[in-house]
Amino acid sequence: MKILYESDLAGSKNHGMAYRIYQFSKEFVESGHEVMIVAASYSHVRRVNPCVKKNLTDEIIDGIKYKWIKTPKYSGNGLRRVIHMLLYNFKLCFFAKKIARDFRPDVVIASGVTPLDFIGCYRIARKAKAKIVLEVGDLWPLTPIELGGYSSKHPFIRFMQKAEDYAYQNTDNVISLLPCAKDYMVGHGLSPEKFYFIPNGIVVQDWKQTQDLPLEHQDVIRQIQNRGKFMVGYAGTHSISNALYTLLEAALKLKNKDVEFVLVGEGPIKEDLIKYSQSKNIENVHFLPGIPKASVPTLLKRMDVLYVGFQRRSLYRFGISPNKIYDYMMAGKPIIQAIEAGNNIVKEAKCGLYVTPDNIEEITNAILELKEMSSTDRKKLGDNGNQYVLQYHSYEVLTGNYLNILNNLIKQ
Incomplete structure (x- = not known):
């Protein structure tokens, strides 16, 4: 199985956090699957960011194919991060056809911070005739509404809400890190049978x-x-x-x-x-x-x-x-x-x-x-x-659960 795993914040053992995408990808490769991680070239959570000069830069780490999408630096949660987010997702959509043609995935996992990432990933999946999975760690736009005090009527929040609803309505499955989020997702268009819970884990x-x-x-x-x-x-x-x-x-x-x-x-x-x-x-x-x-x-x-x-x-x-x-x-x-x-x-x-x-x-x-x-x-x-x-919660156990979900999805 060829798995494309996308997250703007994805890291590695060389770059630091975020580790979840890297760890699952490493386990997928060790289980005999081919994996590509698509990520932004800059992330505030990484210890070290990759050095890139082109819009798309390839790298291999532990058998995982990385495709870095060039993005600008930012700090904090202000305007520069919003620009970074929008530019990354624009490029993800723009290069979707090339990424799909180069890798030809069987399944695409959209694991970005916001639901905007799903749009580009869905485009890749359609070009490759692949299945699409939405992995959710934070609920957007509910997070900025409840933590940031944003109004649900704010144009940015309304835009994010449309993206979230679109993702739940079009995904083949959801992998949630939030065990009690099923009813919320169903309320925004997800079919109940598509919800799965795969928590974080430990590397024994x-x-x-x-x-x-x-x-x-x-x-x-x-x-x-x-x-x-x-x-x-x-x-x-x-x-x-x-x-x-x-x-x-x-x-x-x-x-x-x-x-x-x-x-x-x-x-x-x-x-x-x-x-x-x-x-x-x-x-x-x-x-x-x-x-x-x-x-x-x-x-x-x-x-x-x-x-x-x-x-x-x-x-x-x-x-x-x-x-x-x-x-x-x-x-x-x-x-x-x-x-x-x-x-x-x-x-x-x-x-x-x-x-x-x-x-x-x-x-x-x-x-x-x-x-x-x-x-x-x-x-x-x-x-x-x-x-x-x-x-x-060992990654060995969680990877087995994850692969069962993906294999069953591809067989449908």
């Missing part, structure tokens, strides 16, 4: 080829352990959406309870968090720099419990599939989940405690409950998470 091999922590991180963790303190860990982006101010307030309440907090990573509010903890004299919180991906397993396994939190947002009613929770599960540690969503991963896996978002008292009580729990019972929670993620 990454947990077999790990790296040691930087010396700074080793020293801080060793000192905490030598003091006999209970360690609460957080690894990832320091942003408003991750509800870290609430975690700092919980740390303040636990200042004299032999509990210390280790926050590892970077992000737009990290410096503000550090200043806030200093102003509040929160001495039991340690901020450490971000670490290579290969060192994350080593870090997580050194913690006693792991925290994940999101601010309360109405969009989460459609469910979540955060990589962070799956990494935490792989580490085999109990999880404190402060998230309100359409699904409850920690509850399903029986791997920790779940509390109300932004509720300092509940987070504090959850930490104390786990601290007072026997090490055997904590290990049981951690083992539950590890077994759950291996059974349902």
